[in-house]
């Protein structure tokens with residue numbers, strides 16, 4: 001196994017919002033975490049990234065403990081890429097500058113990966129939502145993370161374009177061969193992209209289902 005999530009308990013204040021979450025992910029998988037609003041999807045992602053620390057339980061990536069009772073590896077030491085809902089591109093930098101800021105010398109390859117060759121001198125406001133998302137992915141993948149986390153990647157995008165954008169994302173993940181966790185509340189996103197769907201309910205894993213999609217590696 002590649003990523004181990006073991007008996008994670010977490011509360012922001014009084015009430016636990018994660019109550020013993022357990023799952024594992026193999027290398028090359030695209031896993032969707034599905035669940036209603038408030039079920040704890042973003043929280044588990046933030047704990048994996050290291051933006052929050054669980055009160056109980058262990059997170060391991062390959063043979064390294066990322067966080068446990070005694071250990072806490074800072075987010076920047078985890079080799080995990082995170083793409084937020086709003087993509088968070090620097091508005092005053094071009095596409096090329098946004099990618100070069102993350103990693104020098106790689107923008108050409110990365111723009112090829114996300115099919116945006118020729119867009120290097122545009123500013124974020126000159127791109128569509130889907131294109132901005134691809135730049136954000138290019139920037140995150142440029143540093144070659146071991147694991148990619150996507151929080152509601154489609155929430156800001158036009159319904160009409162969703163099919164195309166889902167397909168684009170699927171192709172990029174396949175080309176990049178990166179293990180990915182996608183948080184979504186939309187079943188269609190989960191079935192279109194993931195080989196495994198983990199459903200959270202009230203801070204617990206309710207169900208784990210394998211889809212027909214093949215694992216990439």
Ligand SMILES: Nc1ncnc2c1ncn2[C@@H]1O[C@H](COP(=O)(O)OP(=O)(O)OP(=O)(O)O)[C@@H](O)[C@H]1O
Nearest residue numbers: 012013017035036037038039040041042043044185
């Ligand atoms: N910073 C915070 N402080 C206190 N409570 C929080 C905080 N962030 C989230 N919560 C609470 O924790 C619970 C889980 O939130 P979380 O954002 O993980 O759910 P989610 O499944 O991602 O929801 P959504 O689909 O609406 O984004 C919710 O009850 C939420 O109100």
